[in-house]
Amino acid sequence: MREHLKDLPPAALNLLLSVGDHQQLHADDACIYGVFADLVYRLEGLTDELGLLHFVATEKLLLTGRRDGLHSIEAVRQSLRSGQSPKSHTALLESILMQVTSGVEEKSEALSDELDIIEERLIVDLTDDIPKRLAKARRLTVRLHRLLSTQRSVIARFEQNVWRTTGKAHDLKTSHVSQRLDWLDHEMVALRDRAHLLQEEVSLRMTDQTNRNLQLLTIVTTVFLPAGVISSIFGMNVGGLPLEHDRSGFIVTMLLLVGASGLVFWILKRLGMLRR
Template sequence: MSEFVVHHVALDGQGGADHLPETDLPKKIPEAGCRWVHVDAGEDASRDWLASVEGVADEVVEALFAEETRPRMVKMGRGTLVILRGVNLNPGSDPSDMVSLRLWVTPHFIVSSRRRKLLSVEDVVNSLAQGEGPTDSADILATLTVTLTGRMSSVIVDLEEELSDLEERIGEGIEQGQRELLVQRRLETIRLRRFLVPQKEAVQALSQDTSSWMTSRQITQVQEAVNDIVRYVEGLESLRERCQLMQEEFVNLQAEKMNARMYVLSILSGIFLPLGFLTGLFGINIAGMPGTDNHQAFWLFCGVLLVMGVGQFWLMRKSRWF
C-alpha cells in the first residue's frame, strides 16, 4: 500500500470488505457498490490523487486537506462534508489534544483524511476484516460517528474521577503540586469543550438532514450520538465550574493559611514589642542607669520581663485575641 493511502477497501454489502491496491484507486466517483479510501492528509500525493478524481469539486479537496479544522457538516459538491474530532488515545498523547477526521461522503463513495492516527478508524477497519462492519458509505459515517463519540466517555469519566479526588484532597489540606494539577485539568476541560460544542451541532445537523440517504436505523444511531455529545458537553460545563470553584477554594485556603501565620506573628510582635522597648532602653551605655552597681539587677530585670510577658499573654488570652 502506498504511503499516502492508509486504507482502500471495497465493501461487499454484507459487513465485509476487500482491501484494494493503490493501482485500483478510483479515477471518478463510483456510481455503484461502495468504495472507501482513507488517506494521509500530510502527503502531497493524497491531494494530487483526489484533485484528479472526476466529479470531486475543488472546495472538497481544500476542505479535506485544510491545516486547521473545526467540526462541521455541510453539503458540498455531489456529497456531504463531515468534519469530526476524536479524543487522542494514541500512546503517550494527551486525550484532550483531539484528532480531526475529515470525510466526504456520497452514496457509493467515501473519502476520509487524517493527519494523525485515529483508533476509531482502525476499529471500523478491523470490524470489516471480521465481516461485522458497515455495509455502505452511510453506515461507515454513522459507525464512525458513534465510535468517535463512544471513545470520549472513558476520558470524561476519568477526568470527573480525578477532579473528585482532587476536591477531597483540597478539602483535607493543600499539598504541593495541587494547583498545577488543577490548572492542567481545567485546560483539558476547556480544550475538550472547544471542539465538542461545534461537534454537537455538526452531528445534530447530520441527524436532521431530511434529504440524507441514511436509513432510519443509521439516523437513530446518529441521534443517540447527539444525545451522548450533549451529555458530555453538559458534563464538561459542570467540570469547568467545579474547577473554577476549586481554584477559588484553593485561593481561600491559601489566604486563610497566610492570615493564620500573620496572626501568630502579630501576637508575638504584641508580646515582644514592650519587652524589646525595655531591653533597648536599658541597653544604652550612659551614666545614670539604675542597677549598674547591683550584682542582682540583671536577674531582677529578667524577672520583670518574664512577669510582663506572662501578663501580656494572660491579658490577650482573656481578651480572646487567640
C-alpha cells in the same frame, strides 16, 4: 484513487488538505466533507490532547487526514479487525463520529472519578497537590465542553442544510450522534460546575489557612513586641542607662524581657485571641 480525487468538489479537496482548526460539516451533491476534533490516542492510551480529523466521504470512498493518532480512528480500526463491516462509506463515517463521542465519554468518566478522589481528600485535609489536580481537571472540562458545544452546532447546521443536496452521499444519519452529544454536553457541564465549586472550596480553605498563619504571626509579633522595645532601649549607645555598671544588669534585663512577653501573652489569652 486519482480518479476519485478528480471527482471531488474543489471545496472538499481544499478542506481535506487544509490545516484549519475549525470544526465543520458540509454536504455536497457528490460527497460529505468536514473537520471534526477528537482526543489524541497514543501508545500509552487516551490523552487529554485534541487533534483534528479531516475527511471526505463519497458513495464509494472515505478519505481521512490527520496529524496525530486519534481515538475514533483507532477504535474503528479495531472494530474492522474484529470482523465488523459497515454497509457504506457514510456508515463508516457515522461509526467514526460515534467513536468521537465514545472517547469523550470515557474521558468524562475518568474526570468524574478524579473529582471524587479530590473531594474525598479535600474533606480530610487540603494537601499541596489538590489545587494543581483540580485546576487540570477543570481546564479539561472546559475544553471538552467547548468541543461538544461546537460539534452540536456543526451537526445542527448540517441537518438544516443537508436538504439542499440531491446526491446519495448525504445519507449520513446524525440524529443519534446529535443525541449523544447533547447528553455528553450536559454531563460535561455538570462536571465543569462541580469542579468550579470544588475550586471555590479550595480557595476558601487556602484563604482560611492564610488567615490562620497571619493570625499566628501577629500573635508572635505582639508577644515579643515589648521585649523588642526593651532591647532597643538598653541597646542605645548613650550614657545614663540604668543597670549599665551593675553586674546583675543582664539578669535583670532578661527578667524584664520575659516578664513583658509573658504579660502580653496572658493578656491575649484573657481576651480569647489565642483560641481563634
